[in-house]
Structures are given as C-alpha cells and as structure tokens.
Amino acid sequence: EKFQMEVGIDYRDIGGNHTYPILFNAKIGTPEDSLFKYSPAIAIGGYDFGTKKDFSDYNIVYALFAKTIGKLGRLSAGYYTGNDKLLLDVSGNKDNHGLLLSWDRTISEISDKLWLAVDYQGGKSSYGALSFAFAWSFAPNVSVIYGYDIYNESVYKPTATIQLDINF
DSSP states (O other), X not given: OOOEEEEEEEEOOGGGOOSSOEEEEEEEEEOTTSSSTTOOEEEEEXXXXXXXXXXXXXXXXXXXXXXXXXXXXXXXEEXXXXXXXXXXXXXXXXXXXXXXXXXXXXXXXXXXXXXXXXXXXXXXXXXXXXXXXXXXXXXXTEEEEEEEEEESSTTSOOEEEEEEEEOO
C-alpha cells in the first residue's frame, strides 16, 4: 500500500521503418497520503530505455510529485533528464532535461470510465511538447488512450497517438 511499482514494454514503429522499436519503462512510487497525512504521491521512473546505444536509448529518468485537489483533479510537477547524445534541439545542441507538469482527472460526472489529461514536457528536443489526452476504460485493467501532441519546437508537426494499456 505504501510502495508501488510498474514496468512496461513499448513498441514504437513509426512509419514501419524504425530499426529498434522495442523500448522499456519502469516506475516506483508512493501513493498520496501513504507517507503521512496529506503527503503527495512521489514517483521516480524512466522511459524510452532502448536497445541500441545512442540510437534508441533516450533513457529519460524523472522524479515527480502529484497531489489531488478535490474536483479540480490531480496536479503533478517534476523534472527529467536523459541521453544528451539523442535529446538535442534542432541546431544539434544538448537539450536533455527540463520541467514536467500535468493535470489529469476522471470525469465521473459523465462516466467513471472517462479520464482526461494535459501534460507538458519542457525543452526543445523532439520530446518537448504540450499534450492533450483522453482515455476510456473498457475494464478495470484495460484502457485505450487517445492523445494529441503540440511540440515546443515549431519544426515538429503535431502528432496523434493511440495507446492500448493492459495491466496484468
């Protein structure tokens, strides 16, 4: 109850030409109120751990604090860093760290199965973006997330994503 962990495998094959499409992620954390009354949730994790050095190993690690504030939802803030050989701005300069901010909420007024979120990842690398998402839970352990990303660097065109989450 005071300590939680998740691990995952992502398959990202953009346009059918991604040579190393398998990426790994992991997170450990504590839920809200688990350390003391009113304590925030705390998470330390990483994502996009790739299998090819300086090609797919973005190795983004982060620390994040989150707190639910009534019907407003959950607010999160944190910081990330990653592989400085891959997280670059459009000029080729290192841009491998930055701010993380997010808001998310289950929209129980419509359905307990509907969830909305807005995320921001700082920086001008290809990861820096403002993202909007909604998810629908088909079962307690299965949901589909639909997202739309607007990148901080204008040379990157907005993208959309569909993710299937299955919790075992």
